Amino acid sequence: ADTFHFTRASLPRNMIENSMFEEEPDVVDLDKDSTVVYEPRSSRLLVRGLGENDLDDEEEDYESSARLLGMSFMNRSSTHNPSSSPYNRQAPPRSCSCSSARMLVVGVFILVLVASMAMALYFLPGCTFTKAGCGKANSSTPMEPSYPNSTNGELFPWNELRLPASVRPVNYDLSLTPNLTSMTFTGRTVINMTILHDTKRIVLHSSELNITKATFQDKSVEVKVLEYKPWQQIAVSFPEDLKVGQVCVLTLDYAANLSHTYDGFYNSSYNDKTGAKRVLAATQFEPQAARKAFPCFDEPAFKATFLVRITREPGYITLSNMPQAKTTTLPSGLLEDEFEQTGVNMSTYLVAFIVANFTSITRNVSNTLVSVYSVPEKKEHTHYALDTASTLLHFYNTFFHIDYPLRKLDLVAIPDFLAGAMENWGLITFRETSLLVGNQSSPLDKQLIANVVAHELAHQWFGNLVTMRWWNDLWLNEGFATYWQYTSLMTEFPQLDLDNVFLGVRFKAMAKDCLNSSHPVSVSSQVTTPEQVSEMFDSVTYEKGASLLLMLKTTLPDGQFRKGLIKYLDNYRGSNTVTEDLWNSLTQVGVQESVSDMMRTWTLQNGFPLVTVSRMGGHVTLTQEHFLLSADNATHTSNLWHIPVTYVNDSCSSAPSCRQIFTLRNKTATLNVSDSVKWLKFNYMNTGFYIVHYGDEGWATLIDALKTDINTLTPHDRASLIHNIFALSRLGRVSFRQVLNLLDYATSETETAPLTEALSQLSSVYRLLDKRQEQRLVARMKVYIWGHFGQLMDSQDWGEEESVSRQELRSVLLEMACSLGRQNCTDQATALYDQWTNSNQTKQIPGDLQRVVFSTAAQSDLRWLSLMEAYSSTTYDSEKRKILQALASTQDPQSIVCTGLEGGIIQTQELPLVISTMSDGFAGHLLVWEFVKENWDRIIEKFPVGSYPIQSIIKSTTSQFSTQTHLEEVQRFFSSLKERGSQMRSVQEALETIRLNQLWMDRNLPTLRIWL
């Protein structure tokens, strides 16, 4: 799956993603009063008050809270007339309603997006929280020696979350009859299996399915099915042993509701161009939701073949993993589509089916028919995805020496979809924003689509063909898919400039992995509960995984990495692996055993090393330690890594051939260089996953070298120095003055990678000071930024730009300039916006400038309103998303959005994006934390505990706190959740981050006062 496309790295709002300074302090230290302020009054109003008659009381609450926050609320006394707003036509009954009075009087009526989210969640179709449904089955229950009770009171014959290994499914025959009117479905699953060990029971998964009939072997012999709901298991017991080698058939008939969350077999809808609501049904099974669509052995190692039949009404199409084999007209007039049986064994989480009215475009690539499906009105936005997928399919077929094994490959844009995309074999599903892009869109927009397509296609080999045995080794899927996504694009689409993106990804992975709450990419501790499984889908698994593969690749002689991977795919095609299998495959192609030893130190330990360099003439001493940001001095680890330390020196420093390698295996080692060497730069191109400290003298000589000749180091190496020095300052190893010393060279910098990194780091510091209301420092920081980068910002062109790298740089520079209020920037942005609206949106804004233009426009009330209109009318997904971010970026705490997610204007899938964008704002982040606390139960009905959206929501709402009061409050809130989320790793991360923020403020405020 691809979970990391909520935002792309960009400045200033999103650049925080790539920063070591992700955590920022709160707006104000509210001290003791804050507990009053943080009573969730305002958000209660936002949820319940609007559109109801109790508004006045609640509004007063809101106002008093607001006063405490020092906010002024205009227009609060207006009446609520549901018919007067242009934005509530789509709103569901009882949804919020907006006043026309203030529009008429002030001409402004702005809505807080939070409110719409609140409404949407409040009025969600009647979902009730169940333990089984929301994936927190007995997360902390220790293994009981006795068996639990089934639903019917009888003993359930199994007492572990993992299934017994005595039975193996061979083939599933699935028949599904969805009803898109009643939003229900019935199904029949016929499972052929073999018995591996004598056993008296068959245990498998089933969740929220009402099993109506079960037969064993002969279809006339009914058997009793026991169910243990907390673990989503069902079982059939037999009086006599089933014998080893025996072949059995279990047939289960069942009925269920189509899910209204984003997993299982779920219903989704969209409004077509006439405004009519169209419904569809699609699936999302990874990691553990296949069991919600059909009873199955829902663990990745239980691979089997599948034959799928789906009944539909005429007017719909159905899709599944395999090509359609035949269609039969049933007596009822409905049609039954039958798909070919899969020719390959696959894990249950990769099964997929869709019932919708989509249309497609197609192309043949070797023996595979590639198609891109979308809702009919977006057909014209599918061409880029088809081109990209075709090119990449050819690339992977060739590179991996194994052809994609299916005859067709569908890429489908689903109107409401939670992850970025999902790699179901032969039927890859995407968010519309991850797949659809107009041909006229900017290369930067296309880069995002190419990224997701490349990731999912790589999974067809790494994940689908060879699958990790269990979720603790998820990095074997996701680390590889992430690695290949960049590598394949760098080869096939060099103009997309992915090497800069990949560098940012390495920095981002470090930002998470330097916390105590991080985990090894290959987890040896327990990953058992649904929550623990969900939490594996994080930045460490994806991005650190990919970074380690890059380090491995650049350590091996040319061609060996590829050879080893081809061996790995060939050895394990159709089956499952653990991390050790990867190292063994490498050894089989002649890679030294020491490389496997090296990689174990990286995959089995969390964190990464700091290498400290000290030099005495020709003797260079390297010392390693765990780079751990910790507020707690007691947290020392003795972790050691085998570090492939690379370096260049002043006589040969930028060409790849200059690179030398030294493996640091121990705590300390000495490297000998010639006395005449003036300086050394370690971690060439930043392909190693470690940070380097050069000591005072080492830094000084490097800074001198850069000031003399900027090109003495590659742009990646310059970015690497900037990243490292900020990280060291965060660790307390260098002063902020040293950071500023290095940045002095950057006035002559023009390259994207170093500038992006510098601006991202500075913006973090800026925002940190801003939130702390350190107005004097904020002003001086601005002067500093203008002094170093103002000229570059002003010299940016606002016309079309072809180079992706230039686009990235320009959007980063301008987004920072405009958000800090540089007149030149805001004038240009506003002018472009007005041209766009005045020309009825025919005068296009260059894609890379859309976000800065929209966000600048959104700061004006009137333009905010016109943006809202543009949001509901535009069909261009990439543009739409940027408008949404702009809408959410309003600094206006009294603005209230009443569009209502369920009203069809803003989709629930965008909640994490809206929350993170709002959290960036001064006032917004106060509101969203309240919102999250108030609506926690409703949020986790939509987004499972532990899932990436939840990780994102927790991070964006808490990572800016820096006071003891907030620390305690966050702690209190999450521990009160108990099984509803208190055990999440992201909670540990949030608390750790707040502590580190406190420490950072204590340590750096005085320094900044002196040095800025």
Ligand SMILES: [Zn+2]
């Ligand atoms: Zn993935």
